[in-house]
Amino acid sequence: MSHSTPDPNDAHGSVFDGLLGSDDSQWAFGTDFEDPLAGVDTTMPEGVAPDALATYCVMLADDALVLSHRVSEWCSNAPDLEEDIALANIALDLLGQARLLLARAAAADPTVVPALPEGSPVPPEDALAFFREAGDFRNVRLAEVDNGDFAHVVCRILLFATVRLALMERLRESRDRVLAAVAAKGVKELAYHRDYAGRWFLTLAQGTDESRRRLVAALEDLWPLYPELLATHAVEDEVATAGVGVRPADVAAEVEVVLEQVLAMSAVERPDRRALAGVRGRTGRDGLHTEALGRMLAEMQVTARAHPMGQW
Amino acid sequence: MTQALTAYDVARTVTDPEMPMLTLEDLGVLREVTEEGGAVIVAITPTYSGCPAMATMRDDLVHRLRDAGYDDVRVRVELEPAWSSDWITERGRAALAEHGISPPGPADHRAGPVVLNLLPTRRALHCPRCGAAEVELTSEFGATACKALYRCTACLEPFEHVKEI
Numbered sequence: 001m002s003h004s005t006p007d008p009n010d011a012h013g014s015v016f017d018g019l020l021g022s023d024d025s026q027w028a029f030g031t032d033f034e035d036p037l038a039g040v041d042t043t044m045p046e047g048v049a050p051d052a053l054a055t056y057c058v059m060l061a062d063d064a065l066v067l068s069h070r071v072s073e074w075c076s077n078a079p080d081l082e083e084d085i086a087l088a089n090i091a092l093d094l095l096g097q098a099r100l101l102l103a104r105a106a107a108a109d110p111t112v113v114p115a116l117p118e119g120s121p122v123p124p125e126d127a128l129a130f131f132r133e134a135g136d137f138r139n140v141r142l143a144e145v146d147n148g149d150f151a152h153v154v155c156r157i158l159l160f161a162t163v164r165l166a167l168m169e170r171l172r173e174s175r176d177r178v179l180a181a182v183a184a185k186g187v188k189e190l191a192y193h194r195d196y197a198g199r200w201f202l203t204l205a206q207g208t209d210e211s212r213r214r215l216v217a218a219l220e221d222l223w224p225l226y227p228e229l230l231a232t233h234a235v236e237d238e239v240a241t242a243g244v245g246v247r248p249a250d251v252a253a254e255v256e257v258v259l260e261q262v263l264a265m266s267a268v269e270r271p272d273r274r275a276l277a278g279v280r281g282r283t284g285r286d287g288l289h290t291e292a293l294g295r296m297l298a299e300m301q302v303t304a305r306a307h308p309m310g311q312w
Numbered sequence: 313m314t315q316a317l318t319a320y321d322v323a324r325t326v327t328d329p330e331m332p333m334l335t336l337e338d339l340g341v342l343r344e345v346t347e348e349g350g351a352v353i354v355a356i357t358p359t360y361s362g363c364p365a366m367a368t369m370r371d372d373l374v375h376r377l378r379d380a381g382y383d384d385v386r387v388r389v390e391l392e393p394a395w396s397s398d399w400i401t402e403r404g405r406a407a408l409a410e411h412g413i414s415p416p417g418p419a420d421h422r423a424g425p426v427v428l429n430l431l432p433t434r435r436a437l438h439c440p441r442c443g444a445a446e447v448e449l450t451s452e453f454g455a456t457a458c459k460a461l462y463r464c465t466a467c468l469e470p471f472e473h474v475k476e477i
């Protein structure tokens with residue numbers, strides 16, 4: 001069985017016309033892309049190189065984008081409906097942060113955006129999300145590894161949200177107005193994510209022998225990926241010096257305090273695992289990833305890549 | 313069409329696509345409406361970063377203003393200051409309650425690091441249906457980004473609560 005590809009620009013109409021009815025405003029997803037930074041003042045702050053700011057934004061965006069995709073894979077697979085909805089909400093918040101940050105990266109330095117065929121309607125944030133290879137992604141490897149059981153996603157969100165919340169709290173003071181605004185919104189969202197994961201961590205730790213066994217196993221499994229979240233990359237160092245970004249190393253102490261609180265209340269020992277090594281000093285922030293990211297991107301990007309001229 | 317109403321009069325009647333009992337004004341999402349040389353510029357702010365309703369809000373604003381005779385309408389997104397549930401008006405809170413949604417309490421505006429909270433969030437709420445104070449939190453996340461799920465242990469009905477942010 002074969003289907004011809006619907007052409008949204010076909011003068012005779014496309015298969016989607018019936019969904020729109022006669023009034024475009026009834027189309028729930030809008031009839032065109034919306035620039036998430038439309039109307040936001042994207043003037044560059046002085047004293048920071050545009051490519052450094054753009055790369056920094058891509059790092060923060062890729063963390064959120066990749067983890068958002070992994071968490072969204074839980075949709076319809078969580079232990080119950082409430083957790084399904086909670087995880088979907090967390091994924092949605094992260095996706096929103098990623099969109100703003102990718103759009104910020106593209107506005108700061110358009111050369112970071114992959115080239116698409118002439119006339120392609122794909123906006124910069126989508127070009128960045130769907131048309132980069134794994135080696136161009138700058139996310140930490142904690143965000144990309146395959147999902148495990150429910151305890152695994154709880155531990156992953158706990159580690160991720162604790163670090164990101166600490167970063168965003170400081171990023172509110174960024175000299176870049178867009179980053180400061182994205183961070184101010186992100187703090188409110190990440191506080192919910194961290195509390196959610198922290199409560200489940202405690203619940204699973206104090207639940208049954210089986211829930212505790214799974215929790216400890218998941219934490220052991222993810223722990224080697226945790227130090228990468230607190231390592232400072234040269235680009236992060238550069239933008240932090242310029243008053244635009246935050247060095248992860250500078251928030252390490254407060255992150256440790258929070259994690260220690262969760263571990264102590266849950267009576268779970270801090271795992272004794274060494275950090276997952278990079279290759280010749282390169283890690284996720286340099287585009288060095290586990291093979292899980294390539295497989296994830298293949299699924300995430302396949303539709304957009306099949307239709308580089310597509311209007312969504 | 314005549315412009316009997318000001319652009320603000322029109323914009324303030326546009327409702328939220330996910331909570332249609334609320335106008336964008338009552339939700340605190342509508343920040344400003346200015347008219348500059350024939351063009352109308354509407355500023356809105358997202359409740360949450362990933363709020364999927366932003367495009368619909370924008371389209372609804374443009375449509376309604378066009379229908380009222382304003383041809384040149386631009387919608388601007390304002391990210392700062394970040395939206396707070398405190399911006400929901402008294403009228404908005406009453407409309408939420410009337411439609412079975414529990415309105416938010418005051419948001420926490422303390423400066424400094426956000427304090428970790430491993431216990432279920434305590435809110436002094438009343439069931440919007442029967443008014444009982446015996447309610448329990450089902451989940452901090454609901455059908456939309458801005459709501460939590462509750463259950464009334466008196467009348468046993470579930471209900472939604474707009475979260476404080």
